[in-house]
Amino acid sequence: MPDIVSRLSDWYRDAARDLPWRRAAFHDEFGAWGVLVSEFMLQQTPVSRVIPHLEAWLARWPTPEAMAAASTADVVQQWANLGYPRRALWLHRAAVEITERHDGIVPRDVDALLALSGIGDYTARAVAVFSYGDRHPVVDTNTRRVLARAIDGRAHPAPPSRRDLALMESLLPASVPESVVFNAAAMELGATVCTARAPRCEQCPLSASCAWLVAGRPDTGDDRRRQASYEGSDRQARGLVLRLLRQAAPDPVPLVAVLPDWPDSPQRDRAIDSLIADGLAEADGEALSLPR
DNA sequence: GAGTCGTGGGC
DNA sequence: TGCCCAAGACT
Numbered sequence: 001m002p003d004i005v006s007r008l009s010d011w012y013r014d015a016a017r018d019l020p021w022r023r024a025a026f027h028d029e030f031g032a033w034g035v036l037v038s039e040f041m042l043q044q045t046p047v048s049r050v051i052p053h054l055e056a057w058l059a060r061w062p063t064p065e066a067m068a069a070a071s072t073a074d075v076v077q078q079w080a081n082l083g084y085p086r087r088a089l090w091l092h093r094a095a096v097e098i099t100e101r102h103d104g105i106v107p108r109d110v111d112a113l114l115a116l117s118g119i120g121d122y123t124a125r126a127v128a129v130f131s132y133g134d135r136h137p138v139v140d141t142n143t144r145r146v147l148a149r150a151i152d153g154r155a156h157p158a159p160p161s162r163r164d165l166a167l168m169e170s171l172l173p174a175s176v177p178e179s180v181v182f183n184a185a186a187m188e189l190g191a192t193v194c195t196a197r198a199p200r201c202e203q204c205p206l207s208a209s210c211a212w213l214v215a216g217r218p219d220t221g222d223d224r225r226r227q228a229s230y231e232g233s234d235r236q237a238r239g240l241v242l243r244l245l246r247q248a249a250p251d252p253v254p255l256v257a258v259l260p261d262w263p264d265s266p267q268r269d270r271a272i273d274s275l276i277a278d279g280l281a282e283a284d285g286e287a288l289s290l291p292r
Numbered sequence: 293g294a295g296t297c298g299t300g301g302g303c
Numbered sequence: 304t305g306c307c308c309a310a311g312a313c314t
Binding site: 044045046048049081082083084085086087159197198225228230234235236238239242274278 | 293294295296297298299300301302303
């Protein structure tokens with residue numbers, strides 16, 4: 001196999017975007033906590049939307065201990081319209097766990113990171129690698145797509161699995177600092193060049209050897225699940241209810257004033273109940289509010 | 293393991 | 304314009 005590693009890493013050293021969490025000053029100021037917060041926000045959310053929220057978040061809660069002391073309502077409020085608001089609850093929970101179990105220090109050990117709320121295979125290794133500089137395979141959707149194309153010759157990756165970690169591990173340079181660069185490089189290529197739609201193969205450092213490009217960019221069978229339509233969905237109803245609660249906070253909203261014109265009232269009630277079950281809302285009497 | 297979970301931008 | 308996609312994790 002041609003040297004994917006050195007080509008990608010060389011490209012990255014020249015082409016890497018200047019992102020907040022890549023700056024030395026960011027690490028000096030916020031340490032692993034800053035990286036952890038950025039990774040939570042980046043889960044399924046584009047970089048451009050994360051940046052302003054991240055800066056506001058860290059200005060308000062610069063340490064795990066500071067955030068652990070905040071109320072759930074404040075956390076959900078500060079999360080604003082970032083989407084997937086359960087991430088705000090999990091980040092808050094993780095801050096409490098770090099404060100109570102790790103003396104306020106974000107753990108460096110991958111298993112300890114995996115034990116925290118809201119942290120899975122990707123985020124645990126991203127923190128260990130991009131904050132602590134350790135050697136682990138970091139695999140996100142960008143990396144999976146790059147490897148699917150460059151190595152397997154497929155337009156789209158198979159659904160995520162543990163094999164992804166093993167494949168990335170097999171490619172990882174033995175040198176620790178080089179392994180960090182390669183992890184970042186694979187993600188960066190997928191984010192800026194080897195994109196899901198309209199990839200810029202003419203700018204790709206792997207174009208000479210990419211199995212997919214060499215094969216003529218075949219439109220291979222795509223077994224990815226389609227995202228359910230959003231219009232009229234439970235998710236939309238939940239989103240609207242929570243937006244209402246954020247706008248009204250700290251005041252509660254009378255239940256009769258929660259989406260009164262929603263066409264499907266059982267669906268509306270289901271949304272309210274599920275928000276309460278998730279801990280994103282609280283009902284006291286005949287009113288709904290952000291959780292205390 | 294498949295379903296579920298927000299929100300907004302780009303094509 | 305509607306559809307696709309985005310540094311995933313949990314149940």
